[in-house]
Amino acid sequence: MIIYLLCLMLFCCGLYCILVKRNIIKIILGIIIAEYAVNLFFILVAYRMEGRAPILSSEVEIVNMVDPLPQALVLTSIVIGLATTTLLVAIAMRIYEKYGTFDITKIKELKG
Amino acid sequence: MIELYILLVLMIVGAIVTIELKDLLAAVISIGAVGMVLSIVFLIIKAPDLAITQIVVEMLCFIILLRATLKKDLPFSTTGSWLFNTFVAAGFIAIFLFVAVKAFKDLPEFGYPIMRVANIYLKEGLVKTGASNLVSSIILDFRAYDTLGEATILFTAVIGVLTIVRRIGRKKKDEIVEEDDE
Numbered sequence: 001m002i003i004y005l006l007c008l009m010l011f012c013c014g015l016y017c018i019l020v021k022r023n024i025i026k027i028i029l030g031i032i033i034a035e036y037a038v039n040l041f042f043i044l045v046a047y048r049m050e051g052r053a054p055i056l057s058s059e060v061e062i063v064n065m066v067d068p069l070p071q072a073l074v075l076t077s078i079v080i081g082l083a084t085t086t087l088l089v090a091i092a093m094r095i096y097e098k099y100g101t102f103d104i105t106k107i108k109e110l111k112g
Numbered sequence: 113m114i115e116l117y118i119l120l121v122l123m124i125v126g127a128i129v130t131i132e133l134k135d136l137l138a139a140v141i142s143i144g145a146v147g148m149v150l151s152i153v154f155l156i157i158k159a160p161d162l163a164i165t166q167i168v169v170e171m172l173c174f175i176i177l178l179r180a181t182l183k184k185d186l187p188f189s190t191t192g193s194w195l196f197n198t199f200v201a202a203g204f205i206a207i208f209l210f211v212a213v214k215a216f217k218d219l220p221e222f223g224y225p226i227m228r229v230a231n232i233y234l235k236e237g238l239v240k241t242g243a244s245n246l247v248s249s250i251i252l253d254f255r256a257y258d259t260l261g262e263a264t265i266l267f268t269a270v271i272g273v274l275t276i277v278r279r280i281g282r283k284k285k286d287e288i289v290e291e292d293d294e
Contacts, residue, residue, distance in 0.1 A: 004216050006120040012205050013127040019201035025136050025181055029143050032173070033127045036150050043159050049223035053158045054246040056238055065246070066158045067230045068237075072250040075165055076262040082169045083269035089180045090276040096180075102136075 007044060011037035024092045024102045028085065035081045039074050046070040116156055123149050136181040144174045161247050 014037060017030025046067035054068035092102065099107050126146040133139045147170035154163040220226055227234075233250055243249035251259055 001216065001222060003116065003120065003222055004219065005213070006117070006124065008209065008212055008216075010120070010124050010127055012209065013124060013131060015205055015208070016201055017131045019204065020198055021131070023136070025177070026131070026139065028177070029130055029139060032143060033130065033146065036123075036146065039162075040150060040153065043154060043157055043162065044222065045219065046159075046225055047157045047223060048225055048227075051158050053160055054234070055160075056244040056246065058244075065234055067225050067227050068233060068246040068250055069230045071159050071162060071247050072255060073258070074159075075162055075247065075251060076259060078162065078165050078169050080262055080265055080269070082173055083266045083273075085173055086176055087269050087272050087276070089176050090273045093180050094276055 003044060004041070007037055007041045010040070013037075022104050024095065024104060027104075028088050028092065031088070032081070032085060039077060039081075042070040042074050116153065119149055119153050119156070123153070137178075140174065140177045140181055143177075144170060147173070161245070 011034055014030045014032075014034030017033065018027055021027055021030065046069070048064060048066045051064050051066035052062050054065045054071070056062065095107065096102060101107065123146050126142055126149065130139050130142045130146065133142065147166065151163045151166035151170065154160075154166055233246060233254060237246045237249045237254075238244065241249040241253040243253070
């Protein structure tokens with residue numbers, strides 16, 4: 001239970017960064033932090049006490065494996081996170097080229 | 113399990129450092145530290161595939177963010193309704209925390225998952241797919257349509273990046289097209 005709360009604290013750090021900061025790169029970093037926290041939460045839910053990694057062996061029979069299903073889903077989610085981060089950074093660089101700043105309060109033309 | 117708590121606290125400290133640093137390059141480096149600690153956490157809670165993927169993705173992410181922030185260090189603006197914004201954000205996060213803590217009471221205890229679906233995969237994974245790594249047997253066999261959909265998202269994002277960074281539309285005749293990232 002405490003470990004879930006720590007994971008939630010990490011998510012809230014990312015959320016605070018997205019809501020309060022005004023630099024586009026800082027907002028992207030906040031999105032990355034929130035994404036890490038969600039990935040970590042799924043794997044924490046899948047953990048089993050004294051568990052083993054879900055890889056079978058031919059010599060010994062391994063009981064007590066951790067849940068492999070969230071691991072499979074998070075594996076693709078991490079790669080997608082990289083792709084969306086690249087897209088965000090590309091947009092941010094275009095904005096920098098056009099307006100010469102990363103500060104969202106100075107980019108007036110975005111408003112309309 | 114004490115090392116897991118220490119690493120999670122380290123991740124939170126790294127995230128706070130990332131948020132509060134004024135220097136963008138230093139912030140990018142410290143988020144790299146958070147990602148590396150996350151891969152160690154994946155290793156401790158028995159997800160070796162994820163640890164490997166996380167390290168590779170972290171390096172690529174670091175390079176891309178470095179390309180965006182190098183020599184573009186800008187001062188932060190603190191004008192406008194700064195205090196009001198922070199107050200509203202803190203209130204929103206407090207409400208979110210309250211609801212989330214209530215929701216966490218319905219989750220199973222840490223270390224004792226339900227595994228209603230995964231038990232079938234664990235029992236029949238080797239017989240049905242022939243893969244000894246059960247994570248890859250789920251990714252490529254039991255849930256292959258999920259992976260197909262996620263690959264679609266991946267390639268859509270790549271097409272988006274290529275569309276944004278190309279300069280064909282504004283090219284003059286004697287201008288050389290510059291190569292950008294990706």
